[in-house]
Each structure stands twice: as C-alpha cells, then as structure tokens.
Amino acid sequence: MSSARQRNRYFDALSTTPGLMWLGQNTNHIPAHPAVKAAMIAAIEAGEFNAYAPPLGFEALRSAIVADLGTPGAEALVTEGGVSALAMVCRAYCKPGTTFVTTDPTWKWPCLFARQAGALVIEIPIYDTACHYRLTPEALKAAVDERTAVIYLVDPNNPLGIRYTREEIEAFAAIARDCGALLVHDCTYRDFADGHYPALHAAPEGAVVSLSFSKWLGLAGLRIGALVACPKILDRCAEAATSVLGASVIAQRAAQAGLQVKPEWMAEVRRIDRANKAKIKDAASRIEGLALPIYPSHGNFLVVETIGAGIKPEALVEAARRENMMIRQGTYHTERFGDRFVKVSTSVPEAWVDTFCDRLPALVAQARTLNDIGAQF
Structure with missing residues (x-):
C-alpha cells in the first residue's frame, strides 16, 4: 500500500471513531460561538455556496484580517x-540552488513544499x-x-510552544x-500567546x-487561512496560487463572524x-x-517528554488510541528529536482533558507492554 493511501486510511479510521477525543492536532474543539454558526447557516440558506468567492477573498474579510493583525499598509490573501x-x-x-532555513522542530509541510520546489532545507x-x-x-x-x-x-513554535520577543523578531x-x-x-498560534509581535512590524x-x-x-475542517504582506510580495505569491477560484464561501463567512466576536470568544477559549x-x-x-520541558506553552498544546519514563512516544499514542484519544508522536514534527516526546492539544473540552489525565497512569503502564505498533502519521 502506498504511504499516501496508508496515511489516508489512518486518519479515516480516526475520523470515523465514535466519540474520539482529538488531543493531537492542535485543533479547537470548544463548541463554536453562536454568531459563527449563525453566519454559516445564513450563507447556506442564502445559497451563497453556488458561486465562487473572489480570488483573493471577500474584501470585508481581507480588511478585517489586516485590522486584526494590526498591520496597516499590508494586504491579506485568503x-x-x-x-x-x-x-x-x-x-x-x-x-533549485536556493535554501529554505527553519528550525528543528518545526512544522513539517513547508519543508516538503520547499524541497518540491528544488530548495535545500536547512x-x-x-x-x-x-x-x-x-x-x-x-x-x-x-x-x-x-x-x-x-x-x-x-x-509560537509548533510543537514546543515557545514565543519569540520583539527584539528577537x-x-x-x-x-x-x-x-x-x-x-x-x-x-498560526499567535492568539494563544502573550506579547506576540508580527514580523511585518519589523520588516513591512x-x-x-x-x-x-x-x-x-x-x-479546521472548513480550510481557511491567509497570507498578509505588502502588495509587492502578495502579488508575487498570488501568481503562484493554485486556488484561483477563491476559498470556501461558507468558511469565509464564518471567519468574518469570528473576527467580530474574537475578544469575547478568545477570552473563554484561553480560560479553558x-x-x-x-x-x-x-x-x-x-x-x-x-516531564514538561516548556511550561507554560504559548500554543494550544504541550510537549510531554516520555524518554525519562523509558517508553516510546508511539507506544503511548497507540495506548491512547485504544482509549478513543488521539495524541501526537514527536516524529511527526522531527526525526532528530521525535523519540523524546508526545504532543497533547489543549483547546478542547475540559472533560476530554479530565479523561486523559485520569487515564494517564494506565496509558503509561500499557505503553510499556506495546511492541507491535502500526504506522503513525
């Protein structure tokens, strides 16, 4: 079986597990704000999804993203x-002939994209x-x-959760x-951090x-994000776009509504x-x-080191899966350091974390007995 098919079946099995507690992808599972749900329902009832969105995104959303980031003079591409x-x-x-420089750990996918384009990743x-x-x-x-x-x-760094200062940026x-x-x-995780400083302030x-x-x-399931940059950089990026017909209309309406209630929403999310x-x-x-090497984390997740306990991260992930919990093995983020830790997401219902914490001693004990572990992604 190809790795792509194997990976798809892995996540399909997770997605079709009734009552699965998603504690490994940094996704937010706190029930949506009523205004966000209402915006999506209104867009569906109006049939807005029958038409393509503007290729750079709705102008109201583009403006709201820039305002939220606090970078006047920049533009957003949804x-x-x-x-x-x-x-x-x-x-x-x-x-080819260029380098793409990042950290280890980092988020793996941009490294893949850079290599696909011919760059050397450092x-x-x-x-x-x-x-x-x-x-x-x-x-x-x-x-x-x-x-x-x-x-x-x-x-903040995914998975470590450190946040850089203004002077460092x-x-x-x-x-x-x-x-x-x-x-x-x-x-991506700036809204969980205190004192975050966007690089556009230092290098517009x-x-x-x-x-x-x-x-x-x-x-997460609606697939919506953005780039924010000066017009010259944004134009260069837009020329490389493959999504030339715009992002999901329903997702954009949800994002617009979310930005309008963001202070209220994030106060509760961060409390949880x-x-x-x-x-x-x-x-x-x-x-x-x-052990928790970094605490508090400025992201919505924590690194939990398992190496001192003498258990493999993959074994703890498998033990959790058998209890309807998805946590992430370190090798997803880094081959060099992945044998040291698992990552646990925290923007989730408190009941999920209560269950994880209650069962953690038993999960560790079971992990010590697991040797035959299937591929994890």
Whole structure:
C-alpha cells in the first residue's frame, strides 16, 4: 500500500471513531460561538455556496484580517487553510540552488513544499536547554547566505510552544534583510500567546505572515487561512496560487463572524486552554519519568517528554488510541528529536482533558507492554 493511501486510511479510521477525543492536532474543539454558526447557516440558506468567492477573498474579510493583525499598509490573501498559504510562498520563492532555513522542530509541510520546489532545507536544532528551546540570532546568522530564499519561523513554535520577543523578531528580520531572504512568520498560534509581535512590524517590505482559522476559531475542517504582506510580495505569491477560484464561501463567512466576536470568544477559549494545561502538568508530574520541558506553552498544546519514563512516544499514542484519544508522536514534527516526546492539544473540552489525565497512569503502564505498533502519521 502506498504511504499516501496508508496515511489516508489512518486518519479515516480516526475520523470515523465514535466519540474520539482529538488531543493531537492542535485543533479547537470548544463548541463554536453562536454568531459563527449563525453566519454559516445564513450563507447556506442564502445559497451563497453556488458561486465562487473572489480570488483573493471577500474584501470585508481581507480588511478585517489586516485590522486584526494590526498591520496597516499590508494586504491579506485568503487561502484554503494555512497550509495552502505556505505552499504558495514556497512555490513563489523557492527554486533549485536556493535554501529554505527553519528550525528543528518545526512544522513539517513547508519543508516538503520547499524541497518540491528544488530548495535545500536547512533545519537548525533548537530542542536543547542550552538555547532555551529557541532559535538564536547567532544560530540563524550562521545558517544563511546569499542562497537563502526563505527563513521560515513558526511562532509560537509548533510543537514546543515557545514565543519569540520583539527584539528577537527584529534581529531575525535584520538577518533576512542582510542576506536578501523573505522572512516567513507563521503566526498560526499567535492568539494563544502573550506579547506576540508580527514580523511585518519589523520588516513591512521583507516579511510575510501566514495565518489560520483552524486553531483559534475551530474551522479546521472548513480550510481557511491567509497570507498578509505588502502588495509587492502578495502579488508575487498570488501568481503562484493554485486556488484561483477563491476559498470556501461558507468558511469565509464564518471567519468574518469570528473576527467580530474574537475578544469575547478568545477570552473563554484561553480560560479553558490554561485550565487544561494546568491539569496535564499536574497529571504528568505524578508519573515518574514524564516531564514538561516548556511550561507554560504559548500554543494550544504541550510537549510531554516520555524518554525519562523509558517508553516510546508511539507506544503511548497507540495506548491512547485504544482509549478513543488521539495524541501526537514527536516524529511527526522531527526525526532528530521525535523519540523524546508526545504532543497533547489543549483547546478542547475540559472533560476530554479530565479523561486523559485520569487515564494517564494506565496509558503509561500499557505503553510499556506495546511492541507491535502500526504506522503513525
């Protein structure tokens, strides 16, 4: 069986599991805000889905995205999820003979897109207490040169949850400017972070921000995201677009409604998220060998190290699956460090996390007995 078919069947089995607790994809499963549901229903009842959306997105949504990011002078391009936005950037800027510089861990898919375009991917290791689990300007400067087309920064980092300061972002922007690279600031998790600083403030003509509505607003299945950049960069990216007929009309109406109620919505989401993190931290601290290397996380997830407990992350993932819980093995994010940890999502109903924490001792015990584990993705 091809890996693509195997991967599809893996997720199809998860998707068709009744009552599955999604605790591994950083998706938001807190019940939707009534205004967001009403906007989708109104769009469906009006038959708006019979027509294509504008290719760059509805103007009202484009303006609202820029206003929410606080980057006047920039423009937004609405995409079919954040992953499509990043694929567009890679197609526009990466080619044979160029390099794509990022961290390890990072989000894996832009690395794939860069390689597909012919670029050499350089991953700077940051899973280390010596660098406090973060990219340093010194490490970045040593990894770039005149070949560097893209510097890709996930901030807050997925899966570690660290958040970069304004001073660090400004230093990264200066390095990108000096070597002629585009600074791609993946801000998917910015709404869970305190003090987040978009790179467009530091480099309005040399950076692009990618955004997603999957995580903070819970629209993962609707596939909607955005790129935000100056008109010149946005035009170059738009020329590489494959979604030339616009993103989902229903998703865009949901996103518009979500931005209108965002302060109210995120106050409750973050309350639940913080409570869930505290519960997981407490539960993990009661099991010898488990550890949380980064706490608190600025993303809607936590890294739980299993290496000290002598169990494989894949075994714990499989034990959780047998209890109708989906958590993520570290190798999804990084081959180099993936044997150390699992990742657990926290923007979920508190009852899910209560169940996970209650069963964690038994899951660890069962993981010690598992050897024959199928492929995980």
